[in-house]
Amino acid sequence: MHSKNRFRQFSAHGPAAAATGAAQGAPRDDVAALQTAASLENLAVQTYQMALTLPFIGGPQAKPEVKMFAERTMMQHSEHAAAFNAAVQRLGGKPQTAPDPKYAEMVRQALPAIKTPDDAVGLAITLEDVAAQTYAKDVGLVSTAELRQLFASVAGVESMHKAILLTVQALLKANQPQLIARPPQIAELPSSAGSVGFPDAFCPTAMAAPVEEGAVK
Amino acid sequence: MSIFSRRAKPGGDAAMVISERELSELTRQLDELHESTFPPLCKGLDELTANLGAVVRQPSTRRSFFLGAAGAVALGAAAACSGGQPAAPAASRTPASPPPPQETYPGDLKMVAVAAALENLAVSAYEEVLRKVGTGELGAVPPAVATFVQTAMKQHSDHAQAWNTALSRAGKPILSDAPLSITQQQMALLAAARSVPDVAKFALNLENVAAQTYTAATTNLSDHTAIMTAATIQPVETMHAAILNFIIGEYPIPDTFIGISTALKPDSLAVR
Incomplete structure (x- = not known):
């Protein structure tokens, strides 16, 4: 039918179409998606907690800006976990207090190898990226406008974490840690510092955690 | 002009x-x-x-x-x-009120048009920043700032193209300008900017408006692909905002959740 064809054309097009597929999640997926999100947040809180015990992140060798970032980011992830679990409970589900099993194992294996700020930043980037991609994808999977807003709202913040971490990583790799400062000496920043934090025009979703990955069993 | x-x-x-x-x-x-x-x-x-x-x-x-x-x-x-x-004679009918004028962008398409216009506004704003850089109006511009402007402008152009493709495929006119309620005010603010910090603060506000608009759009769009387009653009706008906060010297992630208080609504579109 003419009108349906036009609707199909619109629906099949767009940068997200291939990554997300057309199917929308059933309401029962809402609880699982929220629990998985909470599990990613729990893992992020645990990881930043551990990172803050490292001398170059939370100890005497740490730059104040780095320590502050780790502390505030950990707090923000804690608030995200609380928000996801509150939504779970409103839907009659059990709050998720455990970390995402897949990425908890990845963190467990990575921790002994973290010897420098660059190592820690790289691990944090992975966790922030997975979280942002998961939530961006979940926006299209959950069944209510309220949940779409929650996932979008948090995806944006994880992306901000990632943007700063990517910039910090670039400065560390360029052996310019002194430029990680607030306010920065912007005249001294390398040109690439202006773009390395946002490498994609559209948030990818290929690394998104499956809805059930962190669900309460 | x-x-x-x-x-x-x-x-x-x-x-x-x-x-x-x-x-x-x-x-x-x-x-x-x-x-x-x-x-x-x-x-x-x-x-x-x-x-x-x-x-x-x-x-x-x-x-x-x-x-x-x-x-x-x-x-x-x-x-x-x-x-x-037999149809009733036209003369005997009660005169019908004229039908309301049809909207150019009905339903979801109005929000899609707002998004396209907002991206065009961002592209034009960054173009204007580059013009100011070229004429020396902003003083010395650090290389990182110039790179930010060029890269963000390109990404906003990509976003505009995505939204305009959606409009085109729906059989609607694409938008190559920014018919929004905020456009005049925003361009006036940019015209008054005289320094890199002025421009960065202006851009930060615009990026925040975009991020909040897309956050809200995920709730007031009904088409799945339109929702996902908003969901995959919003994080990019927040990343722009984080880097602008860094450049200005503010804490780069000031809020735990992206709000919607400054989001543009469908009625922000200045096109019937």
Whole structure:
């Protein structure tokens, strides 16, 4: 039918179409998606907690800006976990207090190898990226406008974490840690510092955690 | 002179061309209804007419817009079905109030148009920043800031293209400018900027408005692909905002959740 064809054309097009597929999640997926999100947040809180015990992140060798970032980011992830679990409970589900099993194992294996700020930043980037991609994808999977807003709202913040971490990583790799400062000496920043934090025009979703990955069993 | 006057307006005549195509297609469908399915369809159309008519009067969603087009065919066919009964003379009818003017972008398409316009505004704003850089109005511009402007502008252009492709595929005129309620004020603010921090603060506000607009759009769009387009653009705008906060010297992630208090709503579009 003419009108349906036009609707199909619109629906099949767009940068997200291939990554997300057309199917929308059933309401029962809402609880699982929220629990998985909470599990990613729990893992992020645990990881930043551990990172803050490292001398170059939370100890005497740490730059104040780095320590502050780790502390505030950990707090923000804690608030995200609380928000996801509150939504779970409103839907009659059990709050998720455990970390995402897949990425908890990845963190467990990575921790002994973290010897420098660059190592820690790289691990944090992975966790922030997975979280942002998961939530961006979940926006299209959950069944209510309220949940779409929650996932979008948090995806944006994880992306901000990632943007700063990517910039910090670039400065560390360029052996310019002194430029990680607030306010920065912007005249001294390398040109690439202006773009390395946002490498994609559209948030990818290929690394998104499956809805059930962190669900309460 | 409008800042947009430098830019091409390839969609300027698109509405008329597409309307003619739509008219031809609707006419063809109506002919087919008459020729092949007209007799058995009449009974079903009688039952459907009321529902479709309601949909046509309430183009609140994208789906209802397209149902509206189908409904127009159905209503036409239904009117033909009543041919066995004498129609009332026009003079004896109560004068009907004129139909409300049709919106260019009904339903979801209005928010899509707002998004396209907002991205065009961002592109034009960054173009203007580059012009100011070129004329020396901002003083010495650090290389990282210049790179930020060029890269963010390119990404906003990509976003605008995504939204305009959606409009085009829906048979609607694309937007190559920024017909929004905020445009004049925003460009005036940018015109007054005299330094890199001034420009960075201006851009930060615009990126925050974009991020909040897309956050809100995930709740007021109904088409899945449109929702996902908003969901995958919003994080990029927040990343721009984080780097701008860093450049300004503010804490780069000041809020735990992206709000919607400054989000543009569908009625921000200055196009009927």
